[in-house]
Every structure is written in structure tokens, then in C-alpha cells.
Amino acid sequence: MKQGKRYAEVAKAVDRQVKYAELDAIQLVKKNATAKFDETVELHIRTGCDGRHADQQVRGSVVLPAGTGKNVRILVFAKDAKADEALAAGADFVGADDLVPRIQDGWFDYDVVIATPDMMGVVGRIGRLLGPKGLMPNPKLGTVTMDVAKAxxxxxxxxxxxRLDKANIIHVPVGKASFSEEQLKSNLDALMAAIVKARPSSLKGTYLKSITLTSTMGPGVKLDGLQFGA
Incomplete structure (x- = not known):
């Protein structure tokens, strides 16, 4: 296959036995992002956590200094003055009970859902639809708040x-392949600082077992966790 040959060719530049320094890894990932679109640079971390235990869950959020390079579509559940505030702040969609049947009919043309606390009763009716897609508002993530403008x-x-997936792996975007090395480094540093800080206190043994940086279509490049204090 053509794609298989391309992947095999770029993969030759990556030594799978080496854990690379941060900037070296970023340079390799950018070099190997040769698709015809602007590939997303992604971070994949295999952890030693057991997400089945509540005290070993890892979940949080961080604002990337250089942004994501993506136009994020935001849906806000709010009413009255808070709905007006959300629209003024740049929300793409704003509503209340009227949004429920649309979502029940399979409408998911948005990337993030924010809600005011008083709307969580409404949002709860579609929790089983939003939850599996990672769209359920959560106060710990700042997506259930009265300060919708800040969110x-x-x-x-x-x-x-x-957050941990079912295999206890964290997958999170770092930016775009078109970003400069400095932009990707600042984003990666911010992410790693937050994730290292989020280590569960109850965890015994190794927290971050492997750290891999990759682009959408490129091979993974292993990172040395020691440089992040992991």
C-alpha cells in the first residue's frame, strides 16, 4: 500500500530503542509529518494507574500557551442573561431544553460543551449521549460554571x-505540525507539568511508563520522562 510504504520510509528516521530529548523528538515528529494536510501532533502516555479505582483517576485540563491550531466549536447550555453572555463571548451554539431533542436525534457538530450549574438537570437527561463522546460538562474541568465567558x-x-482511557493511557493533542518547534515545546511543557502534578497520591510504582509523541500519520517518537521530572 502507498501509505504503508510512506510510513515505512519515514519510520526509518526514528530509533525505537531511543528515548529522545524533547526538542529532538519535536524535530523528528515535524520532519515526519508529510501528509497533505496539517497533521495534529499528539501525546500518548501509558500510565501505571488503574482507572478502575477512583483514587487513581487522572483527569484535568490545561490551556496550551500556543493554542491548539484548531477552530473549536462550543455549545453552551444557559438561559436568560447567561445565554446572552455566552453568545457575546463567542459561543457557537447556545440553548437550554430546546437542545435536548436535537442531541437525542444525533446532533454532535461541536467540540466542547459548557453549562451553567442550573442547567445540569437538563444536561443530565442526555448524559448517556454526551458522556461516551467526552462532551459531558464537568466542574473539575471548568465546563460547569457561572463564568461562561471565561470558560x-x-x-x-x-x-x-x-484523562485516562480504558487502557489507562492518556491521549491529548499538543498542537499542529505547522507550529514552530518553540510553540510545540511550550505546549508540551505545559501539558507534561500538569500531568506530572496530577499523579495520584495512592499510586505505588511507576506513574508514567512510556511517553510518545507522534503526528496523525507519522511514527511515534519516545520521550525521556526524566526531562519532565516524571
Missing amino acids: IADTKAGKVEY
Whole structure:
């Protein structure tokens, strides 16, 4: 396959036995992002956590200094003055009970959902639809708040969420391959600082077992966790 040959060719530049320094890894990932579109640079971290235990969950958010390079579509559940505030702050969609049947019919043309606390009863009716897609508002992530303007501003500025998946791996975007090395480094530093700080106090043993940086279509490049204090 053509794609397989391309992947095999660029993968030759990556030594799978080496854990690279941060800037070296970023340079390799950028060099190997040769697709015809602007590939997303992604961070994948295999952890030693067991997400089945509540005290070993890892979840949070961080605003990337250089942004995500993506136009984020925001849906806000709010009413009256807060709905007006959300629209003024740049929300793409704003509503209340009227949004429920649309979402029940399969409408998911948005990337982030924010809600005021008084609307969580309404949002809860569609929680089983939003939850699996990672769209359920959460006060710990700043997406359940009365300060909808700040939540929208943070999201537009490049706020990303990180969390364990079912295999206890964290997958989170770092930026775009078109970003400069300095932009990707500042984003990666901010992400790693937040994730290292989020280590569960109950965890025994190794927290971050492997750290890999990759682009959408490129090979993974392993990072040395010691440089992040991991």
C-alpha cells in the first residue's frame, strides 16, 4: 500500500530503542509529518494507574500557551442573561431544553460543551449521549460554571482536557505540525507539568511508563520522562 510504504520510509528516521530529548523528538515528529494536510501532533502516555479505582483517576485540563491550531466549536447550555453572555463571548451554539431533542436525534457538530450549574438537570437527561463522546460538562474541568465567558475564552485560547482511557493511557493533542518547534515545546511543557502534578497520591510504582509523541500519520517518537521530572 502507498501509505504503508510512506510510513515505512519515514519510520526509518526514528530509533525505537531511543528515548529522545524533547526538542529532538519535536524535530523528528515535524520532519515526519508529510501528509497533505496539517497533521495534529499528539501525546500518548501509558500510565501505571488503574482507572478502575477512583483514587487513581487522572483527569484535568490545561490551556496550551500556543493554542491548539484548531477552530473549536462550543455549545453552551444557559438561559436568560447567561445565554446572552455566552453568545457575546463567542459561543457557537447556545440553548437550554430546546437542545435536548436535537442531541437525542444525533446532533454532535461541536467540540466542547459548557453549562451553567442550573442547567445540569437538563444536561443530565442526555448524559448517556454526551458522556461516551467526552462532551459531558464537568466542574473539575471548568465546563460547569457561572463564568461562561471565561470558560469560552479559555477554550478558544487552547484549553485541552486529558484523562485516562480504558487502557489507562492518556491521549491529548499538543498542537499542529505547522507550529514552530518553540510553540510545540511550550505546549508540551505545559501539558507534561500538569500531568506530572496530577499523579495520584495512592499510586505505588511507576506513574508514567512510556511517553510518545507522534503526528496523525507519522511514527511515534519516545520521550525521556526524566526531562519532565516524571
